[in-house]
Amino acid sequence: MDKVFIIIPCYNEKEVIRKTILPLMALPYQVVVIDDGSFENILEEILDLNIHYLRHPVNLGQGAALQTGMDYALQCDADYLVHFDADGQHQINDIEKMLTPLRDEQRDVVLGSRFLNKQTIAEVPFYKRILLQMAKVINGIFTGIWLSDAHNGFRALNRNAFSKIRLEENNMVHATEIIQQIKYHELTYQEVSTEIIYTEYSKQKGQSPLNAISIFIDLILKKLL
Numbered sequence: 001m002d003k004v005f006i007i008i009p010c011y012n013e014k015e016v017i018r019k020t021i022l023p024l025m026a027l028p029y030q031v032v033v034i035d036d037g038s039f040e041n042i043l044e045e046i047l048d049l050n051i052h053y054l055r056h057p058v059n060l061g062q063g064a065a066l067q068t069g070m071d072y073a074l075q076c077d078a079d080y081l082v083h084f085d086a087d088g089q090h091q092i093n094d095i096e097k098m099l100t101p102l103r104d105e106q107r108d109v110v111l112g113s114r115f116l117n118k119q120t121i122a123e124v125p126f127y128k129r130i131l132l133q134m135a136k137v138i139n140g141i142f143t144g145i146w147l148s149d150a151h152n153g154f155r156a157l158n159r160n161a162f163s164k165i166r167l168e169e170n171n172m173v174h175a176t177e178i179i180q181q182i183k184y185h186e187l188t189y190q191e192v193s194t195e196i197i198y199t200e201y202s203k204q205k206g207q208s209p210l211n212a213i214s215i216f217i218d219l220i221l222k223k224l225l
Contacts, residue, residue: 002080004029004099005073009065010086014040016201020088027092029082032072034065059133062153063174067167074163081162083155087201090154094194098156101190106189108161111147112154112194120195128198135175143179147191151175154194161187 001069004104006029012016017033022032031051037059046053054068066083081104084090094112095142101107114132114150134187139150155178157165164185169177182189 001028002103003076003078004074005069005078005081006031006084006095007066007069007073007081008024008033008084008086009036009062009069010038010042011036011059011062011065012038012040012042013086014038014042014045016046016088017086018049020084020086021046021051023092024084025049025051028094029095030076030078032069033086034069036060036062036063036065042168061169061174063167063169063177066174070157070162070165070167074159075219078159078162080156080158083153083157085153088125088199089196091195091197094154094192095156098154098194100194102156102158105190106188107190108158109182109189110156111149111191112152113149113191114152114194114196115148116191116193120193122199123196125198139176139179142176143183145179145183145189147179149191150179152194152196154196161185 006024008020008031010033021031021033033042033046033051033053035055037056043053052072054072056065056068070081072096080099082095082098091171098110098112113125132149136147136150140146165178165181165189167174167177
């Protein structure tokens, strides 16, 4: 059987991390939690679960946490890995849908999208749709790859992809950096429709418009430099 690692970057998600992980325990995957220097005691919530737990001594950012998870999966000879948010927004029923193009169609990367069918589009809050459409345009300009959903953290990668991708952007700019590296390494990719569940908790933790502006400025500065 394929070795599939579910990579879950986590920063102060004590309230929901156990609830996010428990449904995954019934599936034939290896779960890897990367505690990105949380000041909350994440480990005490999941200590009894049969998972892999890695911790950064200080908070480095989601990009760094994902890279740590990918490095670990590579060391453990994983065949595929999935980026999965800690806040419970992603649906476990979508994981196999994400993995199928990697196995059957020999894609290197599969990217989740909220904008491929009317039902999932309707579930996205209006303000979020505006921000995500802005992100799509920014990503397209800076990467040359035009996706329907540029900042969806739900991704699946085969070993060829996660052995080549190296994230140097620790903050949220890593979402654009991944797309840049897909193009640079000439990796094959595909978008797949996925559902995001917006809870009150996840809405409070979500990115603000100021964060989106900050990401845009970071991209411009790096382009100029």
